Amino acid sequence: MGKNISSRSMIFSTPIWKSIYPRAKEENSRFGEFLLDQMADAGLDNTSRSLVNGWKSAEIDDLRENPLWASLGAFVAEVCSEILSVNIKSLRVQSSGANIQGFGGYNTAHNHANAILASVYYISAPPGAGSLVFHDPRSQAFFANHYDCFQGKILGRQKLGIKPDSGSLYIFPAWLMHEVEQNKSRDLRISIPINIMNQ
Secondary structure: OOOOOOOOOOOOOOOOEEEEOOOHHHHHHHHHHHHHHHHHHHOOOOOOOOEEOOEEOOOEOOHHHOOOOHHHHHHHHHHHHHHHOOOHHHEEEEEOOOEEEOOOOEEEEEOOOOOOEEEEEEEEOOOOOOOEEEEOOOHHHHHOOOHHHHEOOOOEOOEEEEOOOOOEEEEEEOOOOEEEOOOOOOOOEEEEEEEEEEO
16 A cells, blocks of 8 residues: 555455365266257257357256256355355256357357346366456446556456366356357367346
8 A cells, every 4th residue: 555545445346256066076977968968969059148159958947956957056056045145945046058169169248137146167168168258347437538547457357257167166246247258179168057046
């Protein structure tokens, strides 16, 4: 702190939480095999709102009620109930469907309407699979004539990328705009977006 500045407060910050699913090693291969079998039966589908060059599985109303996803759903609910300090029974753990993306697949910028928290769990994130990129939510900051003077110092960056790991769960406010970079790996990136809703 400079000699002429008495204090500094950081306001309107945006949290992003990361948690490691403890059963990832034993369940990720099962998740992947199931989704690849589904994709083989259904063929490629590019009708998702943000998914480009990839395939999306069917929507899952509450992961905890689905035998395949029940353990992951219970874990996500537990983490999010801690974050929100609410009764776990008040939350619904919903997904718009898992994503499979090969080389060149990506997700355009979007947020998760009607949810409290949004999250994404990575079943497979090989090296070169691309970052999960968050956008600065302070839209008015972009209209400042000299935003670039503050970038990376006080106001932060306009975008911030996180390189995901297999078995990692990233949780953030559902209104936060985010995108996923192109998969530049020859291996598949497999993830499942998860919305935390009120029951």
